[in-house]
Amino acid sequence: MDQIRQNAVKEMIASVGETKWNENMEFLQVLISSVKNHKINQHPIVSAMNACEYSLQEMQTMHMEYRAIVHIFTDALLMAQYQSKKVENVMKPGSKAYARFLLTLNTLDEFGFHYKIGEPCYFQGTPQRSHLILFEELMTDMSISDEDRQEFVPSPVTQKLKECFLAAYDDYxxxxxxxxxxxxxxxxxSPVMRLNTGALGIPVQEGYYQVHGVSEDEENDACDDFHQNDLWLILAQGAGGYDQSDLLQNSLNFIDLWEDFWSQDFSKNKIKSMQKIAPQENQVDQSSDVERELAVG
Known part of the structure; x- marks a missing residue:
């Protein structure tokens, strides 16, 4: 697979020219550095989930908020496949094929195809292994019903993040x-979400969390680091030129929205079934208070 990727990148470099490619790569280093050094990388929720501090209700709400983005991720990948046609405005016909090749590696993963890292590239697959299906199965394991999923309204923070993603569909x-x-x-x-979710007795050894993370993690079959690197390289091919300062600012705005997403109070915006349970829990607590008062009396 490494050789396959290298061949695709070699063709992309030829399509844009080595001089322009190197210029774009210099800018990419600035862009990638701004992402890697953003304070979201030290968000306090990471250590909190690593210590498994979140309750089932909080993790249910967190996953339902996250679901709003999960459901449009492959839409965005497919839109990027389509928008790659823009490279042919300034490059020779067929240049979009290289970007689409690398994007396809990501979509194959998302749609349920997989291969063994370090072995000859032979894809196997089933729709049941698609990330979206695996995520929905995780929701079921977390006792989130179909009705919960239908009735849940994402928070304003989540909706703002989603709209930012959707608004970029025409901007390659x-x-x-x-x-x-x-x-x-x-x-x-994902690693700490997996840890906190598993601590609640929810199976995470297989399924959604088995295919998310980095390729060096021996506990999963994920390769999100490969996909991220592919996306940066596709960007280096360019799309007929773009305003670098504007792209950098929009990128920072997007990651700021992600920081807001993880900073929201997940004890609120409960799924419908948890809203029904809450009053009963309150009644039990009140009864216990009365019993304690009688005992003291």
Whole structure:
């Protein structure tokens, strides 16, 4: 697979020219550094989930908020496939094929195809292994019903993040950048989400959390780091030129929204079934208080 990727990148460099490619790579180093050094990488929720401090209700709400982005991620990948046609405005016909090749490696992973890292590239697959299906199965394991999923309204913070993603669908360079940042978010937060979720007795050894993270993690079959790197390289091919300062600012705005997402209070915006349980829990607590008062009396 490494050789396959290297061949694709070699063709992309030829399509844009080595001089322009090197110029774009210099800018990319600035852009990637701004992402890697953003304070979201030290967000306090990471240590909190690492210590398994979040309750089932909080993790249910967190995953339902996250679901709003999970459901549009492959839409964004497919839109990037389509928008790659823009490279042919300034490059020879067929140049979009190289970007689409690397994007396809990501979509194959998302749609349920997989291969063994370090072995000859032979894809196997089933729709049941698609990340979206695995995520929905995780919701079921977390006791989130179909009705909960239908009735849940994401928080204003989540909706703002989602709208930022959707607004980039027509902007090829920005869309590639937001997809790369989303992969970064997955690598930061998936391992601790997996840990806290598993501590609640929910199976995480297989399924959604088995295919998210980095390729060096022996506990999973994930390769989000490969996908992120592919996206940065596709961006280096460019789309007929773009305003670098504008792209950098929009990228920072997007990752700031992700920081807001993880900073929201997940004890609120409960799923519908948890809203029904809450009054009963209050009644039990009140009864216990009365019993304690009688005992003291």
């Amino acid at each position: 360079p920005l869309l590639l950048t937001l997809l790369a940042i989303a992969e970064e978010i997955v690598m930061i937060f």
